[in-house]
Amino acid sequence: EAQVTQNPRYLITVTGKKLTVTCSQNMNHEYMSWYRQDPGLGLRQIYYSMNVEVTDKGDVPEGYKVSRKEKRNFPLILESPSPNQTSLYFCASSEDISQPQHFGDGTRLSIL
């Protein structure tokens, strides 16, 4: 089954404690991205990757890092999480920028 898998689905942690949200897709897609979803703001792109070893900032990259060492994986790293990063996060993938994205089921992060 074609899918985008995120882990964990839920996480409550404290300010400053580094965390990583993993994302994996099994569709051999080149394009992957991370979004955060906040009430009234819709989905905002954090980072995206056009292919292995190619990553670029989206609209809200501050406080986040990503890596794309393998085609299937695109982890989101919060080196020093802060409460304003409390949000619902989605990973997505597509063949390229001109195809619809497939989304994971989301990761709800709470930073205390």
Place this chain on the structure above:
Amino acid sequence: GESVGLHLPTLSVQEGDNSIINCAYSNSASDYFIWYKQESGKGPQFIIDIRSNMDKRQGQRVTVLLNKTVKHLSLQIAATQPGDSAVYFCAETPGTGNQFYFGTGTSLTVIP
């Protein structure tokens, strides 16, 4: 930056009626448009897409209309069913650049 907006944050319709969800975009160079459906606790799910060289595209019970003159996109759902209750997002990609931009979403409630 890009701006993708929706005309109404909420919409209620009677079961069996047709629903129309609207979206405005700001970049006249945008060339690819997508509608997503998001159910509670899940990631956005692709419904239908349209490219800028088309004005209309139909799927199963859904139609997307694109008016490039006024930079307006609409999603029409025929014979709306309770299972159509969800938040609907429009998204677009510009002619240049590699990002997806999402609207803030319209919450559709179907009244039995």
